[in-house]
Amino acid sequence: MDNDLLIFKENNLFGLKNQKEEILIPPQYIEMQPFSCGLSLVRNSHYQYAYINTANKQVVSFGKYSWCDPQFVCGYARVKSKDKWGIIDTLGNIVVPLEYDKIWSIKEDYIFSIKAFIGDDEHDINLKEFATDTILDGLKYIKTYTIKEFTTIFNCSKLNVKSYSQNNQLYFTYGCNIGQVAISLNPKSPVVAIVTNSSGNVFPLLMESEDIGKTYLSKPTYIPPKKTTRQYHSKKTSFWDYESEKMNDTDNWSDPYGDEQAYYGGWSREDVESGLADAFEGDGSNYWNID
Numbered sequence: 048m049d050n051d052l053l054i055f056k057e058n059n060l061f062g063l064k065n066q067k068e069e070i071l072i073p074p075q076y077i078e079m080q081p082f083s084c085g086l087s088l089v090r091n092s093h094y095q096y097a098y099i100n101t102a103n104k105q106v107v108s109f110g111k112y113s114w115c116d117p118q119f120v121c122g123y124a125r126v127k128s129k130d131k132w133g134i135i136d137t138l139g140n141i142v143v144p145l146e147y148d149k150i151w152s153i154k155e156d157y158i159f160s161i162k163a164f165i166g167d168d169e170h171d172i173n174l175k176e177f178a179t180d181t182i183l184d185g186l187k188y189i190k191t192y193t194i195k196e197f198t199t200i201f202n203c204s205k206l207n208v209k210s211y212s213q214n215n216q217l218y219f220t221y222g223c224n225i226g227q228v229a230i231s232l233n234p235k236s237p238v239v240a241i242v243t244n245s246s247g248n249v250f251p252l253l254m255e256s257e258d259i260g261k262t263y264l265s266k267p268t269y270i271p272p273k274k275t276t277r278q279y280h281s282k283k284t285s286f287w288d289y290e291s292e293k294m295n296d297t298d299n300w301s302d303p304y305g306d307e308q309a310y311y312g313g314w315s316r317e318d319v320e321s322g323l324a325d326a327f328e329g330d331g332s333n334y335w336n337i338d
Contacts (some may be wrong), residue, residue, distance in 0.1 A: 083118035095288035122246030185245025210269035226251035
């Protein structure tokens, strides 16, 4: 439960206050469950359910499901529609399809083996297998590092940002490890934060320093550049591939598709001459994809 939030009742309607008694959500719901993983199950005057966040935004809209779990457990909740059960995450994504006639309650002890039934057939749901996407919701911050600090601690010289071939979503590698990305081209002040999310996952997150403290961040998507017949320098690399001594030099995050950068395969003349562009050999398009 999110214990720093206070549900209060006024004129038979429920709203939300913080510990300072400041009203965050004016009384408007006939039912309001305690917040868990950043969300509360509420019911309106039409007896429809919805999940809202502390900004009173509907993450799951009213009437989408006929029944919902009162609280999220480790970032997951059961929902029901047309007599079929499934499981959603705190972004409202359907993690387990609505195809079961019954799903037992979600408990931390049974996250890897939740009983579910289709007719008389018993199934075991392993949320680890279903929930493959790391969501950037319900974020809590453990420690934040500059890029130089992070690469020094983890014994690597640079961070490489790549994209999954299936959906072009970004991730970064440090050595043989993988972290999440919530940063776009031309970042102002990149840092790496060690965070937990609403599912209880702990992971490093490449982000803007100005976004530290935000509980939700969106995942950027890489848009491949249009192909051109221009002759490129033989040694290409991604503009995301950078070395620790270049980290705080914002000039190195320049537009990779300008005239000079186009000639040098996405890098400035200074980067090529310094050897920074030699970090990757071959076709830059391969750099962005996982085989």
